[in-house]
Amino acid sequence: MPLALAGLAGCTSPVPARGAGDTVAFAPPSDSLIPSDAAGRSIRRGRALLAHTRDSLPTHVGAALQCVSCHPQDGRQAGAMPWVGVYARYPQYRSRSASMSLIEDRVNDCFQRSMNGTALDPASGEMRDIVAYLAFLSRGVPVGARVAGQGLVPLRVGRGDSAAGAALFQANCARCHGPGGAGTVAAPPLWGDSSFNIGAGMARARTAAAFIRRNMPLDRPGTLTDQQAADVAAYITSQPRPDFPGKEHDWPAGGAPPDVPYRLLSRPTAPPGN
Template identity: 50%
Template structure:
């Protein structure tokens, strides 16, 4: 198959960038360090940092116009984005702008944040220059204190999991009932909070993340589950168990995301992408 000339250059660049990523991760990784809360500065910057943390922790309540489901950002980015292998925000401002294969281009941290609002939160993006976006970036910058630009932090993203593992969703359904339903509900509906929102988030249905979210991908969800679930007992499930339970809940009904049709414009769509 011949690749049109106008696509050949960006495709070649994308492949080159992708090939360079493992070497960068191995060579330029730095330790995972969460700043001392006492180091939040006084004054306007410190106030922005604290507002950003609040927005990310109570997103549904504080940004109702941008959240279209029942989630907060910290439902996946655990403990204010400070837990390794739970997609932490530590070090992010040192990594962006960054090439993202799903977008097929280099994106800013603002774009990455809005990607989550549109997919994981099934909502609407923030204005890139809004006060709320600046507060969120201020919090992420504070979490990235001391991380050199261009370096990755150990524990970034999710723990790697073997994508050759074959899922067994029937076994996953049994595991979900035994290990997950007490918090997330027998029908994935979450545990409602009488004061509003959820004590534990829904994992499918209208108030869950949509099909375009990273957590809707089998092996991404399995990696999160393996390291972090059940909450407080992370690492107790085998990799196979994590793949099985993820195979069960990722395929349950959830909101659609039409714009996913434009994902991976340069090719390379993962096998578990919805």
């Protein structure tokens, strides 16, 4: 469409139009661009909170996780739900809550579900610092644009086989995450009391499979096939983890993905086995 318009206008400029809907390159800003003033100190504090979340905000974090446990390299890893450009993607309508989410709401979703904790006061200094860092990582990204490598790359496979996944887990994951998935000094937990809760995105088999396929095993990413990633994700998401009270109110207007592992008021049929 922009090309057709450009043609009509007789314009031969090779510079592509940029704006809402376009995909821009994945280009995290270098640290040298962090100013050395009060704004820069806020950006650095925000980054530190995301990397050392549990120690810095113990009353807001129930899991033995940091934000960067799932958003590695301080949110600067393509294909691993990076925060590059995230500030330009909000406010955003989210079907899980059927409402417009501000970036602060999205951060708090991960505090309450992925970190099995409690929300930060959106007006607190900590939230301001976190948002300052997310905005820094989004420098130069047009509002509403897609960034290459954002989110996760979904896999085109069917349901995983959790029995096959159990064997794959012991062979490929247990040496870091522990044979019982409870985590070790080398890696955070994948299930159990210290893990993310059932309401977290990572508790959904498809989301976990997509993350694992590209990012795990940490020292040999990309070595599992799509089916193997689905199998190991089926196994992990079938294990016990903390509850998320009120989860049945998710997707109040419908539209829940098929791998949501709990009953919803908007979809009262039993969830499929993983």
